[in-house]
Amino acid sequence: MAKELVAGPKNNQYKIYIGQNAISKKNLSLLVKKHQKILIISDSGVPGEILKKVHTISKVTSKVFTFTLKQGEQSKSLGNFQKIINFLIEHQFDRSDAIIAVGGGVVGDLSGYVASSYLRGIQFIQIPTTLLAQVDSSVGGKTAINIPAGKNLVGAFYNPKGVIIDTNTLHTLPAKEFNAGLAEVIKYGLIQNTKLLSLLKSNIVNISSRKSQIVEQIIFESLRTKAKIVTQDEKETGIRAILNFGHTFGHAIEAHGKYKNILHGEAVAKGMLIASKISWLEGHISEKEFSKIYSLLEAYNFDLSLHQYKFLDLKPFIFRDKKVQRGNLNLILLQGQSKAFVTNDFKAKNLKLAIS
Numbered sequence: 001m002a003k004e005l006v007a008g009p010k011n012n013q014y015k016i017y018i019g020q021n022a023i024s025k026k027n028l029s030l031l032v033k034k035h036q037k038i039l040i041i042s043d044s045g046v047p048g049e050i051l052k053k054v055h056t057i058s059k060v061t062s063k064v065f066t067f068t069l070k071q072g073e074q075s076k077s078l079g080n081f082q083k084i085i086n087f088l089i090e091h092q093f094d095r096s097d098a099i100i101a102v103g104g105g106v107v108g109d110l111s112g113y114v115a116s117s118y119l120r121g122i123q124f125i126q127i128p129t130t131l132l133a134q135v136d137s138s139v140g141g142k143t144a145i146n147i148p149a150g151k152n153l154v155g156a157f158y159n160p161k162g163v164i165i166d167t168n169t170l171h172t173l174p175a176k177e178f179n180a181g182l183a184e185v186i187k188y189g190l191i192q193n194t195k196l197l198s199l200l201k202s203n204i205v206n207i208s209s210r211k212s213q214i215v216e217q218i219i220f221e222s223l224r225t226k227a228k229i230v231t232q233d234e235k236e237t238g239i240r241a242i243l244n245f246g247h248t249f250g251h252a253i254e255a256h257g258k259y260k261n262i263l264h265g266e267a268v269a270k271g272m273l274i275a276s277k278i279s280w281l282e283g284h285i286s287e288k289e290f291s292k293i294y295s296l297l298e299a300y301n302f303d304l305s306l307h308q309y310k311f312l313d314l315k316p317f318i319f320r321d322k323k324v325q326r327g328n329l330n331l332i333l334l335q336g337q338s339k340a341f342v343t344n345d346f347k348a349k350n351l352k353l354a355i356s
């Protein structure tokens with residue numbers, strides 16, 4: 001059953017369509033029809049069939065152009081930002097035209113940032129095709145590119161005009177990518193969504209084998225939580241920080257490994273384990289609750305080994321995190337099932353113990 005959600009502030013709300021075959025004439029032409037020109041941005045790893053469908057529907061009402069990036073994180077660059085801007089200028093896109101991002105978080109983040117800055121902002125539509133992009137990067141309005149000094153250091157908060165999540169697109173996604181996306185789904189269950197947490201516990205086989213109905217349900221529940229939090233706190237001045245549960249450590253693990261050999265979600269799974277362990281060591285959750293979290297992550301086949309990391313190796317990356325303010329490290333911890341909170345009150349020895 002197709003589902004819909006609404007996100008964004010009252011004066012600038014956008015719809016999220018979720019379902020098998022959500023890339024439909026009904027959903028897409030509604031978003032596209034007022035725009036004379038459309039630029040579809042994607043990358044070389046996005047299956048042609050998905051692009052064809054978006055193209056065919058859009059061209060009924062609009063003149064359609066395409067821009068294809070090379071697949072991979074390196075494409076989220078200043079160079080590509082410039083190239084797309086040049087393309088828009090060359091084809092005389094004006095403020096009434098629009099961009100459609102079809103792909104994973106790389107395509108979505110770069111397209112969104114281009115849309116936020118071209119002519120001080122043109123509209124853009126997100127059609128995320130990876131699980132990570134469907135449950136995370138396509139909703140919430142964060143857009144960014146990478147610069148040599150670091151990932152996502154240049155960007156803007158800029159909401160899309162609409163988001164279309166077609167669960168059929170996930171069939172072609174490599175298993176490793178699908179699994180990594182599940183880490184973010186588990187995150188929403190652990191930080192706030194009890195219903196999602198029980199769905200995750202009782203449908204391990206069906207979720208892992210990507211059964212459409214349950215996949216649609218967990219995407220809907222994930223976005224219900226994300227949309228609620230980002231609508232409450234658009235620019236991350238408060239509650240939105242809990243969406244970073246496990247990420248301070250996950251980012252440190254990714255950066256320490258120079259972003260090679262480990263996907264973001266795989267690192268976040270380890271990071272959530274560390275944050276849960278600190279929550280236990282600090283007395284916020286019981287050892288039994290900690291074991292349950294461990295078992296859930298294990299059931300979804302995450303590699304939870306930490307022995308390859310030494311606390312002192314990760315420490316510089318942990319303290320470089322965006323959650324460090326005035327030298328204080330803010331941690332997102334759990335105080336019970338589906339209850340995350342932010343604190344800088346913890347013992348340094350527990351931080352060390354949880355990693356080593």
Ligand SMILES: NC(=O)c1ccc[n+]([C@@H]2O[C@H](COP(=O)([O-])OP(=O)(O)OC[C@H]3O[C@@H](n4cnc5c(N)ncnc54)[C@H](O)[C@@H]3O)[C@@H](O)[C@H]2O)c1
Pocket residue numbers: 043044045046047071072073076103104105106107109129130131132133136137138139140141142143144152169170171172173174177
């Ligand atoms: N804006 C945000 O709030 C936010 C949140 C989380 C992550 N991100 C960003 O998202 C990016 C990661 O996104 P990602 O994990 O989607 O990676 P990605 O965009 O690199 O996609 C992973 C791979 O899957 C391929 N692919 C895409 N759709 C496919 C499909 N349907 N079938 C087969 N292959 C397909 C892509 O070509 C790519 O090679 C990072 O740059 C990260 O910083 C942003």
Ligand SMILES: [Zn+2]
Pocket residue numbers: 136184247264268
């Ligand atoms: Zn993440």
